[in-house]
Amino acid sequence: MRFLSRGVAAVALAALLAPAAQAQSASKIDSLAIRTIYDEALLRGQSYENLRQLTSQVGGRLSGSPEAQKAVEWGKAAMEKAGFDRVYLQEVMVPHWVRGAKEKAEAKVGSKATKFNVCALGGSVATKGKLKAGVVEVTSWDQLAAMPDNQVKGKFIFYNRPMNPTFIETGRAYGDAGDQRRRGAIEAAKRGAVGALVRSLSLAHDDYPHTGTMSYDDKVNKVPAAALSTNGADQLSQLLKANPTLTFELEMACQQLPEVKSYNVVGELKGSKYPDEIISVGGHLDSWDLAQGAHDDGTGIVQSMEVLRLLKATGLRPERTVRAVFFMNEENGTRGGLKYAELAKAANEKHVAAMESDGGGFTPRGFGVEADPATLAKIQSWAPLFVPYHSEEIGPGHGGTDIGPLKGQVKALIGYDCDDQRYFDIHHTAADTFDKVNRRELEMGGASMAALIYLISKYGL
Amino acid sequence: MRFLSRGVAAVALAALLAPAAQAQSASKIDSLAIRTIYDEALLRGQSYENLRQLTSQVGGRLSGSPEAQKAVEWGKAAMEKAGFDRVYLQEVMVPHWVRGAKEKAEAKVGSKATKFNVCALGGSVATKGKLKAGVVEVTSWDQLAAMPDNQVKGKFIFYNRPMNPTFIETGRAYGDAGDQRRRGAIEAAKRGAVGALVRSLSLAHDDYPHTGTMSYDDKVNKVPAAALSTNGADQLSQLLKANPTLTFELEMACQQLPEVKSYNVVGELKGSKYPDEIISVGGHLDSWDLAQGAHDDGTGIVQSMEVLRLLKATGLRPERTVRAVFFMNEENGTRGGLKYAELAKAANEKHVAAMESDGGGFTPRGFGVEADPATLAKIQSWAPLFVPYHSEEIGPGHGGTDIGPLKGQVKALIGYDCDDQRYFDIHHTAADTFDKVNRRELEMGGASMAALIYLISKYGL
Numbered sequence: 034m035r036f037l038s039r040g041v042a043a044v045a046l047a048a049l050l051a052p053a054a055q056a057q058s059a060s061k062i063d064s065l066a067i068r069t070i071y072d073e074a075l076l077r078g079q080s081y082e083n084l085r086q087l088t089s090q091v092g093g094r095l096s097g098s099p100e101a102q103k104a105v106e107w108g109k110a111a112m113e114k115a116g117f118d119r120v121y122l123q124e125v126m127v128p129h130w131v132r133g134a135k136e137k138a139e140a141k142v143g144s145k146a147t148k149f150n151v152c153a154l155g156g157s158v159a160t161k162g163k164l165k166a167g168v169v170e171v172t173s174w175d176q177l178a179a180m181p182d183n184q185v186k187g188k189f190i191f192y193n194r195p196m197n198p199t200f201i202e203t204g205r206a207y208g209d210a211g212d213q214r215r216r217g218a219i220e221a222a223k224r225g226a227v228g229a230l231v232r233s234l235s236l237a238h239d240d241y242p243h244t245g246t247m248s249y250d251d252k253v254n255k256v257p258a259a260a261l262s263t264n265g266a267d268q269l270s271q272l273l274k275a276n277p278t279l280t281f282e283l284e285m286a287c288q289q290l291p292e293v294k295s296y297n298v299v300g301e302l303k304g305s306k307y308p309d310e311i312i313s314v315g316g317h318l319d320s321w322d323l324a325q326g327a328h329d330d331g332t333g334i335v336q337s338m339e340v341l342r343l344l345k346a347t348g349l350r351p352e353r354t355v356r357a358v359f360f361m362n363e364e365n366g367t368r369g370g371l372k373y374a375e376l377a378k379a380a381n382e383k384h385v386a387a388m389e390s391d392g393g394g395f396t397p398r399g400f401g402v403e404a405d406p407a408t409l410a411k412i413q414s415w416a417p418l419f420v421p422y423h424s425e426e427i428g429p430g431h432g433g434t435d436i437g438p439l440k441g442q443v444k445a446l447i448g449y450d451c452d453d454q455r456y457f458d459i460h461h462t463a464a465d466t467f468d469k470v471n472r473r474e475l476e477m478g479g480a481s482m483a484a485l486i487y488l489i490s491k492y493g494l
Numbered sequence: 495m496r497f498l499s500r501g502v503a504a505v506a507l508a509a510l511l512a513p514a515a516q517a518q519s520a521s522k523i524d525s526l527a528i529r530t531i532y533d534e535a536l537l538r539g540q541s542y543e544n545l546r547q548l549t550s551q552v553g554g555r556l557s558g559s560p561e562a563q564k565a566v567e568w569g570k571a572a573m574e575k576a577g578f579d580r581v582y583l584q585e586v587m588v589p590h591w592v593r594g595a596k597e598k599a600e601a602k603v604g605s606k607a608t609k610f611n612v613c614a615l616g617g618s619v620a621t622k623g624k625l626k627a628g629v630v631e632v633t634s635w636d637q638l639a640a641m642p643d644n645q646v647k648g649k650f651i652f653y654n655r656p657m658n659p660t661f662i663e664t665g666r667a668y669g670d671a672g673d674q675r676r677r678g679a680i681e682a683a684k685r686g687a688v689g690a691l692v693r694s695l696s697l698a699h700d701d702y703p704h705t706g707t708m709s710y711d712d713k714v715n716k717v718p719a720a721a722l723s724t725n726g727a728d729q730l731s732q733l734l735k736a737n738p739t740l741t742f743e744l745e746m747a748c749q750q751l752p753e754v755k756s757y758n759v760v761g762e763l764k765g766s767k768y769p770d771e772i773i774s775v776g777g778h779l780d781s782w783d784l785a786q787g788a789h790d791d792g793t794g795i796v797q798s799m800e801v802l803r804l805l806k807a808t809g810l811r812p813e814r815t816v817r818a819v820f821f822m823n824e825e826n827g828t829r830g831g832l833k834y835a836e837l838a839k840a841a842n843e844k845h846v847a848a849m850e851s852d853g854g855g856f857t858p859r860g861f862g863v864e865a866d867p868a869t870l871a872k873i874q875s876w877a878p879l880f881v882p883y884h885s886e887e888i889g890p891g892h893g894g895t896d897i898g899p900l901k902g903q904v905k906a907l908i909g910y911d912c913d914d915q916r917y918f919d920i921h922h923t924a925a926d927t928f929d930k931v932n933r934r935e936l937e938m939g940g941a942s943m944a945a946l947i948y949l950i951s952k953y954g955l
Contacts, residue, residue, distance in 0.1 A: 071660065071662070072660045075659040075660050076659060076660060198536040198537060198934070199532065199533045199536050199537065201532070201882060201883055201884065201938075203934075236934060237933070396857075396913050396915050398884065421662060422662055423662065423859065423887070426884070452857050452913055454857050454932060454934045454935045454938065455932040455934065455935065458932070471915060471916040471919070472698070473659070473664075473697060473915045473916065474915045474916065477662075477915065
C-alpha cells in the first residue's frame with residue numbers, strides 16, 4: 034500500500050479557526066479538549082470491551098425476553114462500575130413477542146419442493162400449522178391495487194421491491210422500501226390474501242432473512258408475515274416466472290404474550306454549573322432475537338456509556354448534566370423512549386438536547402440534527418472542530434426513534450451519523466455479530482459523540 | 495435502527511453550484527454525468543465480481559511467483575473481455591523472493607517453551623537451521639543507540655514500538671512506525687545482533703503476523719528479520735520482563751531467487767479529442783503471499799479496470815486517453831512503476847495525470863494530490879461535485895508508490911483515499927481476504943475514481 038496522508042483537514046481547520054481573536058482562543062481550547070477526548074478513546078477506550086461483554090454474555094435481547102432482563106442488569110452493573118454519579122432504572126411495560134420454533138417454508142411445483150430460509154417479521158401472528166397458498170408477486174402498491182380480487186384472494190402477496198442501491202445514504206433506501214415490511218400484512222389482508230412474504234430490507238445479495246417490526250390494523254384480519262432473504266426472493270421470483278401456479282408452504286409458531294415489566298437504564302454525570310439542565314445520550318438496549326444485536330444497537334449502548342466515561346476520565350467535567358440512557362424496546366414499540374419523555378415531563382426536568390446512536394458502530398461522519406434554524410446553525414458552527422476527525426458533516430437530519438418523544442421538550446434531537454454503506458447487509462439478521470464491529474471505528478464514534486456533548490454542555494443551545 | 499437522512503450534502507451542493515450561470519450549467523452537466531457513473535457502478539458494477547475471480551482463481555501473487563504470472567494472464571484476459579480499445583503487456587524484470595517452509599519460533603525459559611506465530615519479512619535471508627539467541631527489546635532508535643555493545647551483540651533486537659493509535663489517519667501511523675520494519679535488520683546488524691524481530695504494523699490486537707518489505711545495506715551483514723503479531727509482541731515483552739535472559743529460537747527458510755520476467759498489464763480507452771494525452775489509473779497486481787491480496791491491492795486493480803468500463807458503459811467517452819495499469823511488483827521493488835515511467839518517457843508520451851488506488855477498497859472519502867498549487871486548486875474546484883457522495887476531501891497528499899516514478903512527467907499524481915480505519919488490521923496478513931471487502935464500498939470507490947478521471951479527461955489540467 035501507499036502511505037496515506039490527507040492534508041485537507043488541517044488546512045480547512047486553520048482557515049476556519051481564523052475569525053476573531055477571542056473566538057480563536059475558545060476554539061483552540063475546545064480543539065485541545067476534543068483532541069484529549071479522542072486520545073483517551075483511542076488509547077484506552079472501553080466501548081469495544083463492553084460490547085464484547087454485552088454480545089457474548091447476553092446476546093440477542095428482544096423486549097420481554099429473559100435476555101432483555103439480563104441486559105438491564107448488565108447495563109446497570111456496568112454503569113455503576115464506571116462510577117457515574119447516579120445510576121437508576123425506569124420501569125416500563127413492554128410487548129413480549131416470541132418467535133417460537135424455527136420457521137419453515139418451501140415452494141412446491143408438482144412433487145418438486147424448494148426450501149426457503151425465512152423468518153417471521155416481528156409481531157407477526159403464527160400460521161397455526163402449515164399455511165399453503167399460491168403466490169402473487171408485486172413490486173409496487175399500485176400494482177397490487179390494480180390486481181383483480183380473484184388474482185390475490187387466498188394467496189400470499191410477495192412484496193419484492195428491492196432497496197434502491199443508487200441512494201448514497203443506505204438509510205434512505207431502507208426508509209424507501211420499508212413500507213412493504215411495515216404495511217405488507219395489512220394491505221395483503223385487505224385484499225383477502227392469506228399472508229405476506231417480504232423481500233428482506235438489505236442491499237446485499239445473501240441468504241440471511243432480515244426481520245424487523247410490522248404492523249396490523251385492528252379493522253382487518255391479521256395474516257402472517259415472513260421475510261425472505263434477498264437471494265431467496267430472487268429465487269422465488271424466478272420460480273414464479275416459470276411456474277405462476279406454484280404452492281408456497283409457510284410454518285411459523287410465533288406469538289404475542291402478555292406485556293412484561295422492563296426498564297430503561299440511566300446513568301448520570303452531574304453538571305458542574307447547571308446540574309438541572311440535562312443532555313441525554315443513548316441507544317437502545319433491546320435487539321432482535323436472531324443475532325447478538327451488535328451494530329443494532331449494542332454499539333449505541335456502549336458508545337453512550339463511553340461518552341460519560343470519556344468526560345470523566347479526561348477531567349472535562351460537563352457544565353450541564355449528561356445522562357446515558359439505555360432505552361428499552363426501540364425495535365417493537367418505543368415504550369422506553371415514550372416512558373423517558375413522559376417521566377421527564379412529569380418531573381418538569383429541563384432538557385437541553387438529546388442524542389442517539391442507532392445507525393451502527395462504523396467510522397463517524399457527523400450528526401443529523403432536528404432543531405430550529407438558529408440552534409442548528411449554532412451546532413454547525415462547531416463543525417470545524419470535527420474536521421481533523423473527518424466527522425464534520427452536521428446538517429438537518431433525523432435524531433432517533435428513542436429520543437423522538439422528547440420533541441418539544443428539547444432544543445435539539447441529534448442523530449449520530451457514521452459510515453452506513455455496510456450497515457444494512459447485517460441489520461436485523463443472524464449476521465449482526467460482534468466480529469462485524471471494528472474497535473477503532475467504534476471508539477472513534479464514542480469520541481465524536483462525547484466531543485459534541487462536551488460542547489453543548491459548555492455552551493448550551 | 496433509526497432512519498438516517500443527511501440533508502447537508504444537498505444543501506452544500508446547491509450553495510456551491512451558485513456562482514455564475516455558465517459555470518452553473520457546466521456544473522449541472524458534470525453533476526449529471528457523475529450521477530450516471532455512480533448509478534452504473536451501484537446497479538451493474540463489475541469490480542466485486544472481478545475481485546472474486548482474482549482472489550479465488552489466483553489468490554496471493556508475489557512477484558516472480560507462478561501466481562503472479564497467472565494474475566498477469568487473468569488481467570489481460572479480463573481487460574480484453576471488457577472490450578477496451580487496446581490491451582497490452584509491458585515486460586519488466588522483477589525480484590523473486592520465496593518464503594519457503596512455514597516459519598517457526600519459540601521462546602525458551604529453562605525447559606519451558608512458548609511458541610510464537612511469526613512470518614519472515616519480505617526479502618529476509620533465511621536462518622539456516624535454527625537460530626538461537628537472547629532478545630533485547632527496544633521501542634526507539636535512541637534506546638538502541640544508547641545500549642552498550644555487549645548488551646546487543648549476538649542477540650535478537652526486538653523492535654516493539656506500536657503504531658500510534660491516536661493518529662486519525664492510520665496511514666500516518668503506518669508510516670511513522672514503519673522504520674522498524676524497513677531498517678530493523680540493518681540497524682541490528684550494525685550493532686552485531688543476529689536478527690531482528692519486529693512488532694507487526696497493525697492497530698489491531700490479534701495473532702496475525704504482518705509481513706512487508708525490509709531492506710539490507712550492502713555494507714553490513716544480512717541478518718534474518720521476522721514479524722511477530724501484535725499479541726505475540728505483547729507476550730514476548732511480558733516474558734522478557736520476567737525472564738530477561740530467555741532464549742529465542744527462529745527458523746526461516748526464505749530465499750532470494752534469480753530475477754524473473756514479468757509484466758505490467760495495460761488497457762486503454764482512446765480519447766475522443768486528445769488521444770495523445772494520457773491519464774493513467776492503476777493499482778498493483780502483485781500482493782504478499784500470506785493471503786489473497788484482496789484489499790492490498792486487488793481492490794485497486796478491479797477499480798482501475800472499472801473506471802474504464804464505467805466510462806464506456808455510460809457513454810461518457812473520455813476526451814483524453816485513459817489507461818488502466820496493473821503495475822507489477824509494488825510490494826518489493828516498484829519495478830513495474832519504474833518501467834511504466836521509463837517507457838512513457840522513452841516514447842515521449844504526454845501524460846496529464848496518474849491516479850492510484852492502493853489504500854484498500856473501503857468507502858470513498860476523496861483524493862490526495864501531489865501537484866503544483868494551481869493544479870491542486872483546479873482539482874479542488876471540483877470538490878462540490880463529490881459532496882453528494884461524501885467523497886469531497888481533496889487536498890495535498892501522497893499519490894502512490896507505482897505512479898511515483900511519473901513525477902515530473904505528469905501535472906498531478908493522485909491517490910484515491912477511502913476510509914482507512916480498519917485497513918491495517920488486515921494489511922499484509924493472512925486475513926486480507928475477499929470476505930473483508932464490501933461490495934457497495936468497493937463499487938462506490940470505482941465510481942468516485944471514474945468521476946475524477948472523467949473531469950480531468952474533459953477539462954485537462
